[in-house]
Amino acid sequence: MTEKTTPWELIEKLRSTGELSKEEFTRLIKNRDLVDREKLYALAREIQKEHFGNKVYLRGLIEFTNYCRNDCLYCGIRRSNKNTDRYRLTKEQILETCESGYKLDYRTFVLQGGEDMSYSADDIADLVRSIKERFPECAITLSVGEREREDYQKWFDAGADRYLLRHETANEEHYGKLHPSELSLKHRKDCLKNLKDIGYQIGAGFMVESPFQTAEDLAEDMVYLKELNPHMVGIGPFIPHHDTPFKDFKAGSLELTLFMLSLLRIMLPDVLLPATTALGTIDPKGRELGILAGANVVMPNLSPGDVRGKYLLYDNKICTGDEAAACKRCMDRRLERIGYFTEVSRGDSPRVHRAEAEQ
Numbered sequence: 001m002t003e004k005t006t007p008w009e010l011i012e013k014l015r016s017t018g019e020l021s022k023e024e025f026t027r028l029i030k031n032r033d034l035v036d037r038e039k040l041y042a043l044a045r046e047i048q049k050e051h052f053g054n055k056v057y058l059r060g061l062i063e064f065t066n067y068c069r070n071d072c073l074y075c076g077i078r079r080s081n082k083n084t085d086r087y088r089l090t091k092e093q094i095l096e097t098c099e100s101g102y103k104l105d106y107r108t109f110v111l112q113g114g115e116d117m118s119y120s121a122d123d124i125a126d127l128v129r130s131i132k133e134r135f136p137e138c139a140i141t142l143s144v145g146e147r148e149r150e151d152y153q154k155w156f157d158a159g160a161d162r163y164l165l166r167h168e169t170a171n172e173e174h175y176g177k178l179h180p181s182e183l184s185l186k187h188r189k190d191c192l193k194n195l196k197d198i199g200y201q202i203g204a205g206f207m208v209e210s211p212f213q214t215a216e217d218l219a220e221d222m223v224y225l226k227e228l229n230p231h232m233v234g235i236g237p238f239i240p241h242h243d244t245p246f247k248d249f250k251a252g253s254l255e256l257t258l259f260m261l262s263l264l265r266i267m268l269p270d271v272l273l274p275a276t277t278a279l280g281t282i283d284p285k286g287r288e289l290g291i292l293a294g295a296n297v298v299m300p301n302l303s304p305g306d307v308r309g310k311y312l313l314y315d316n317k318i319c320t321g322d323e324a325a326a327c328k329r330c331m332d333r334r335l336e337r338i339g340y341f342t343e344v345s346r347g348d349s350p351r352v353h354r355a356e357a358e359q
């Protein structure tokens with residue numbers, strides 16, 4: 001590839017070969033002002049529609065604990081934030097939340113929380129089993145951070161289908177600037193590998209414009225994701241939280257987040273790609289714009305009303321005052337206005353259906 005290659009030629013190469021080198025991604029990201037955005041989003045949408053039509057997959061997010069043993073520098077619920085009003089949901093509360101979600105047509109429950117070791121591996125396995133017993137046609141996604149391989153296996157055996165663990169950044173040095181020294185990129189990547197080997201549908205991802213992030217770092221994220229080939233990629237802008245060491249950094253932009261969403265759709269055509277709450281927080285139309293740039297998943301909040309305002313990873317998070325039913329109606333309307341509709345099914349990765357068909 002010569003220096004003369006235009007950014008659009010790089011995008012065409014990504015489309016036709018499914019990959020670019022780190023240097024090519026870096027050049028593309030640095031020169032993104034030269035890319036016709038409408039043309040880029042249209043290409044990403046064309047691929048999105050090829051795989052998913054006008055359907056947007058719905059996941060109900062249950063934020064069941066905001067206790068965390070970790071101290072990630074960007075995160076509002078990090079352990080050293082003494083101003084966080086901590087809570088944990090009981091098994092009964094979680095089951096009730098699933099029940100109300102089920103009535104609203106949710107068929108995937110995402111159980112997310114800080115790394116709260118007061119839930120033992122057996123507690124989580126028991127929770128997964130109970131949800132599956134009551135709602136056998138629903139998928140369960142876990143997102144509870146870095147744990148032992150045996151724990152991941154136990155939860156998978158209990159019926160968990162998917163696991164979300166953003167890698168956060170694929171560059172070692174950058175990882176070190178976002179996390180305390182006891183956390184390592186290597187361990188995070190090992191967890192992702194274990195999850196994939198066990199048989200989970202996995203989700204990785206990163207924040208856009210997290211402090212100290214460079215175009216080279218983003219390029220490394222893309223190269224890593226190509227290699228990992230996860231079923232899902234969660235990306236959203238970094239947003240500062242006033243009680244963290246990163247309180248004075250600025251939030252990631254809509255512009256770069258949409259650009260990265262489109263590149264991901266082009267690189268991994270059938271990937272599940274959420275338009276995140278963080279994207280909806282930095283712009284009132286952020287999630288719709290995310291869908292129009294290639295995303296195909298939304299994850300409205302299902303957490304009970306009294307704890308919603310307590311799972312604050314960043315400032316000004318949207319939907320903290322709404323009830324689950326209102327959130328669902330709001331999302332349905334928003335999607336309808338842009339020509340999409342929410343799908344009532346588990347919404348597995350197309351790769352899972354292909355693998356089943358081949359058996």
Ligand code: SAM
Nearest residue numbers: 074075113114115143144145166238239313314
């Ligand atoms: N503990 C689990 C883990 O580490 O994967 C799940 C919970 S963690 C809070 C979920 C994600 O929130 C992280 O992977 C991170 O990318 C995102 N996040 C945390 N703080 C954020 C911030 N200030 N702005 C945007 N996203 C943030």
Ligand code: FES
Nearest residue numbers: 068072075078114
């Ligand atoms: Fe653990 Fe954010 S530091 S969830």
